[in-house]
Amino acid sequence: MSPASAKLEQLVHIIPLGYEIDRVVAPFHELKAHRVYLISMDDLSKYDKPAEHKLTSRQHEYDQRNCELLEAKGIDVILFRIDMFDIIKVMETVSRIIVKEKKDGNRVYVNMSACGKIPCVGATLAAMIHNVRLYYVRANRYSANEEEQEEHGLSICEEVRIWQLENFRFALPDETSLLLLNHLVKDEQELSCDDLIRFLYENEVDGFEEKYWELGFEKRRKIQTNYLMKLQNRYLNKLEDAGYIKRRKVGRNTLVKLTETGKYVAAVSGIDEV
Numbered sequence: 001m002s003p004a005s006a007k008l009e010q011l012v013h014i015i016p017l018g019y020e021i022d023r024v025v026a027p028f029h030e031l032k033a034h035r036v037y038l039i040s041m042d043d044l045s046k047y048d049k050p051a052e053h054k055l056t057s058r059q060h061e062y063d064q065r066n067c068e069l070l071e072a073k074g075i076d077v078i079l080f081r082i083d084m085f086d087i088i089k090v091m092e093t094v095s096r097i098i099v100k101e102k103k104d105g106n107r108v109y110v111n112m113s114a115c116g117k118i119p120c121v122g123a124t125l126a127a128m129i130h131n132v133r134l135y136y137v138r139a140n141r142y143s144a145n146e147e148e149q150e151e152h153g154l155s156i157c158e159e160v161r162i163w164q165l166e167n168f169r170f171a172l173p174d175e176t177s178l179l180l181l182n183h184l185v186k187d188e189q190e191l192s193c194d195d196l197i198r199f200l201y202e203n204e205v206d207g208f209e210e211k212y213w214e215l216g217f218e219k220r221r222k223i224q225t226n227y228l229m230k231l232q233n234r235y236l237n238k239l240e241d242a243g244y245i246k247r248r249k250v251g252r253n254t255l256v257k258l259t260e261t262g263k264y265v266a267a268v269s270g271i272d273e274v
Helices: 022-029 050-072 087-103 117-129 146-152 175-187 193-202 217-241 260-268
Strands: 011-016 035-041 076-082 107-111 133-137 162-165 245-250 253-258
Touching (some): 011 087, 175 217
Parallel strands (some): 011 035
């Protein structure tokens, strides 16, 4: 591929969104962006009180206003609506976007200052774990009345002041271990080691290439024993030591279940549906 045809790096910003406008738009008075992902609150049936629907409806007005202002600057805007009170969903959404954009060779930024506390924590953890640029937009003051809030959001930025936050480094498990965690999340039940081995076979994981369950007894038992040892030694022992899974014996079978900590790690892995 010639230099002229090589894909150029794009600048991508991820912004979980609350009742803010200036803290979303102000950075782009100075910074360039090709694409912005806005992550906002969905109108969900579990929040069915009239006051909750009213708050969500108002949030959608801020969504629309920010989309218009960003698009007026020539920035592509992609809007995700999720449960912003579910930190795991926030981490999952932000992480998947980061992983996708980094895989495409793009530079990713996360603005953690335009949303509430729960999505702020989720976005911050996702940004740090995936080692992308995390920033906070400083406001000069807060809106004093409804008119100011309609124009600026809760915060007013009279100048562009951005704090770049330093990342802590977090070590995620290896790729196959993350696949296993995401599979356990998706199934939501205890799974046997045989279930997990079949999953590794279906995902073409190195060392699990044979359908031993279709072989004769002697060969099946030999390969099954070998695969069980690989599964335990390569993956499950480390995942249990880290507190991400729990194992229990039921007769001759070992059942594996995800812990609450494991759910967080699966969410922040950035792995799409498995």
